[in-house]
Amino acid sequence: MSLEQVLVNIKQAAVRLAAAETEVKNRALQRIADRLLEAEEAIIRANEADLRRSREENLAAPLLKRLKFDAAKLAEVVSGIKSLIGLEDPVGKTLLATELDAGLELYRVTCPIGVIGVIFESRPDALVQIATLCLKSGNCVLLKGGSEARETNRLLSEIIISAAVEAGIPENWAYLLESREEVGAMLKLDNYIDLIIPRGSNEFVRYIMEHSNIPVLGHADGICHCYLDASCDTEMAVKIVVDAKTQYVAVCNATETLLVHEAAAPRVLPTLYRELTAKNVELVGCPRTRAIIPVAAASEEDWQTEYLDYKLAIKVVSTLEEAIDHINTYGSGHTDSIVTADKENAARFLDYVDSGNVFWNCSTRFSDGFRYGFGAEVGISTNKIHSRGPVGLDGLVIYKYKLVGGGHIVADYAGGGRSFTHKKLTKAFDIG
């Protein structure tokens, strides 16, 4: 079967899945959890085959760690599915209800987007999370995981797809892509796919964005900043920067650039220097930074680099405005935090920094769907439209306008005979 034929089938399934009742979707999620647990042994076996092959292919140790899917990981994803069952269905919510005229009522009601293509990295748990988030939000999904995880992904997707169908979800609601060629073909099938969510390296995400007319939701870079304002508490500032830089360096919400107000720099930089070098963080700085602490010189390129490593670029700024300008110029619109005791400066930072996540007195590392209480996320978006920040269930729906009349025609209003009432209604859409 060609990929286009696969997509014709998926698109048909999407119309039916969009109308699936919450109860059916939750039953399917429960069934998926049960079937995954039943298949524990087979899943671990498949994963061991992936691990063995990847070791032979000399996959780097951190990637091997991410690839591993054992009993503990399985228990984790099953617990994730159970909390997803408990979350409110994002579909069918009335966002707006207006009486246009007597007997003519307009409703804005949430509905799934349709068919979503998700391309993700080597972690097999990502497959389970993404597929179940799409299912709960009523979206059909094309899944493409890392080829290192091919055996694990194949088994997981077989179980997930068939378990959902057994519970009453339309056939063809999900499909696993297994080759790069299929991804290339997918990018061109904009008649069938409504949204692509790529996760992975900057280059990869940029490639997807440039090679498809399908809307893309996600982020390429995560160049996050901490800004220490003149009035910041030294202890708090150091604690936050150390966490934001070192708690987990390989992730998009780790801080890459530190901005420090000139009035705070002599006070906080020496302590930060001690703490960060003790954790083996390589520091580079602007000339004003280097006048205070002995670090190498930062180049223009440093402000534009997502290190994803134990490295931090430091710049001393003269004003809050300079910090905001720097972030809006070099940042990637992901997550930026101000540490300050000054409420007005905090408010100004949160208003003027043009990023999806703007923080006051806390670590950039909080920018995450689980920590935000969304259950899970399909990714973090730096887009300026649709969804920004961690994208959970809410971010996977759109709406349609439902208008219910009793034979109403526009000519009656154009002629001046009738006029619109535009009265706000407080009821939810319900056809009765």
Add this chain to the structure above:
Amino acid sequence: MSLEQVLVNIKQAAVRLAAAETEVKNRALQRIADRLLEAEEAIIRANEADLRRSREENLAAPLLKRLKFDAAKLAEVVSGIKSLIGLEDPVGKTLLATELDAGLELYRVTCPIGVIGVIFESRPDALVQIATLCLKSGNCVLLKGGSEARETNRLLSEIIISAAVEAGIPENWAYLLESREEVGAMLKLDNYIDLIIPRGSNEFVRYIMEHSNIPVLGHADGICHCYLDASCDTEMAVKIVVDAKTQYVAVCNATETLLVHEAAAPRVLPTLYRELTAKNVELVGCPRTRAIIPVAAASEEDWQTEYLDYKLAIKVVSTLEEAIDHINTYGSGHTDSIVTADKENAARFLDYVDSGNVFWNCSTRFSDGFRYGFGAEVGISTNKIHSRGPVGLDGLVIYKYKLVGGGHIVADYAGGGRSFTHKKLTKAFDIG
């Protein structure tokens, strides 16, 4: 000044306009209304120059009519601005508030998208509507109107831009593009422009979609359907179809294809034939239609054509499902209406038809920002993400996450010492 330099300035203005207070934006709108009225004579003179030149260039009569901007049109746009002042500010609304832990609060707060490029047709009133909608929603805007209206557009934009600046809106908040070359250049400047809204012919909108990496909001086709179900009331069905087809044929929400259930066809088609031919509507139909009324044969192409004219394609279907399938296959996701006395069939149609606007017992012509009570619209979107249907103020904003802590770091949660409360808050974001 190069277009790129113009855009550098606009992007800087966008950060400040995003934080503009409602009062300042409303004062600017009032000032725009006042200044437009003061300049009435000069505006009409500029428009007369456009009309004269366009007549010499043999512009078609309907286009000349759209180009005309007289005292009545001016009064209309000024009244539109006044109602816009009365509408709630879409920026700064708290959509979600969650306590992540004691003293760590997350807010999802609406904010402007940033810089929007709008390309519109020959009506100069569109310029006023679009510019003021963008201003109220805190967005900077690049405007490109039809070249027929160049004198009128130049004067209107000068007045609007300067009046807003006088009232305290940041300079460079809007800019009028005057050449096709500038539009071409704009499509490539995806670092500066967050969204493009093209209005115009199908070919034009498709061209824009294919030639830019900037997200595009809008619609190419408006292939709208009326479906007359088995149980439809004959009188209501005829009234709605006549309105949907003939009340104004040249617009995107006019009906282009009529679907009729086989049980209703013998009853409604003869009356429809009389009424529509009396209004000079050319009819084409499927074989089953032609067995009932004497019309020409419809081809496969007819189901895919937006006539924008006194022409209607008719198809008899055996089931509601066949009608839904036809709409989801040939429709453009714009507006589709069912006429039926059967609540269950209506609910099914509204759920299963994958269009931005799905109607029951009313004319497709209601699909419009003004009729929906949005004040005005920048366009009608058939996108599956961000905004669907008529796009008013609400559709021009996105959100950012604001997280307020007291020195919170992720390491405290990763280590198991602290855990998230994820308690729903009912307050709006307010830094105090």
